Amino acid sequence: SLAHSAKSMEELAEKLRSYEGCSLKKTAINMVFGDGNAEAHIMFVGEAPGADEDRLGRPFVGVSGQLLDRMIAAIGLDRDSAYISNILPWRPPGNRNPTPAEVSLCLPFIERQIELVAPHILVLVGGVAAKTLLGRKEGIMKLRGQWFDYASHGLSCPMKARAIFHPAYLLRSQAQKQKAWQDLLEIKTQMNSAK
Ligand code: URA
Numbered sequence: 001s002l003a004h005s006a007k008s009m010e011e012l013a014e015k016l017r018s019y020e021g022c023s024l025k026k027t028a029i030n031m032v033f034g035d036g037n038a039e040a041h042i043m044f045v046g047e048a049p050g051a052d053e054d055r056l057g058r059p060f061v062g063v064s065g066q067l068l069d070r071m072i073a074a075i076g077l078d079r080d081s082a083y084i085s086n087i088l089p090w091r092p093p094g095n096r097n098p099t100p101a102e103v104s105l106c107l108p109f110i111e112r113q114i115e116l117v118a119p120h121i122l123v124l125v126g127g128v129a130a131k132t133l134l135g136r137k138e139g140i141m142k143l144r145g146q147w148f149d150y151a152s153h154g155l156s157c158p159m160k161a162r163a164i165f166h167p168a169y170l171l172r173s174q175a176q177k178q179k180a181w182q183d184l185l186e187i188k189t190q191m192n193s194a195k
Contacts (some may be wrong), residue, residue, distance in 0.1 A: 037079070038083055041121065046085075047128040064166065071167065071180070089106060140166075165180050
């Protein structure tokens with residue numbers, strides 16, 4: 001109810017800042033709320049901040065973030081024309097995987113953030129974001145390569161959602177780059193048709 005009562009991005013950030021329900025806040029240096037244009041038609045949601053993001057308080061600014069920026073640039077966008085956030089606003093210590101409890105405690109905040117941006121297209125960056133927001137059990141290998149409808153109570157209509165490989169995974173698995181490229185082209189086509 002804390003997250004859902006937020007009427008603006010500023011209010012949501014303030015409510016998250018005052019939220020004491022998730023212990024990740026205690027070990028993190030900074031809250032990482034979001035970056036880019038909150039009125040963009042496309043929104044990218046990753047998993048959780050890493051060390052660089054925690055230090056700077058901005059999402060996707062480390063090595064994976066630089067690759068994400070290049071992926072976004074490949075479809076003609078940048079941080080002035082896209083919005084970027086994460087499932088978790090605080091870094092899990094040592095970059096461990098977030099627990100299901102941590103994810104469910106923070107979920108209302110990212111759901112509300114998506115409602116406030118209300119993009120035409122939601123891009124789920126990596127398996128954790130895809131499974132969490134699509135409410136699916138399959139991994140990224142199954143979830144990528146297709147369009148989903150993403151809906152929530154505060155949205156007037158569902159939006160198109162698509163899962164892509166996480167840039168951290170692409171940095172380790174060069175062989176998947178072609179599939180990643182196909183996914184980006186699909187997103188670009190959908191973006192142009194939604195205009
Ligand atoms: N990986 C993510 O999922 N999010 C970030 O912000 C940085 C790395």
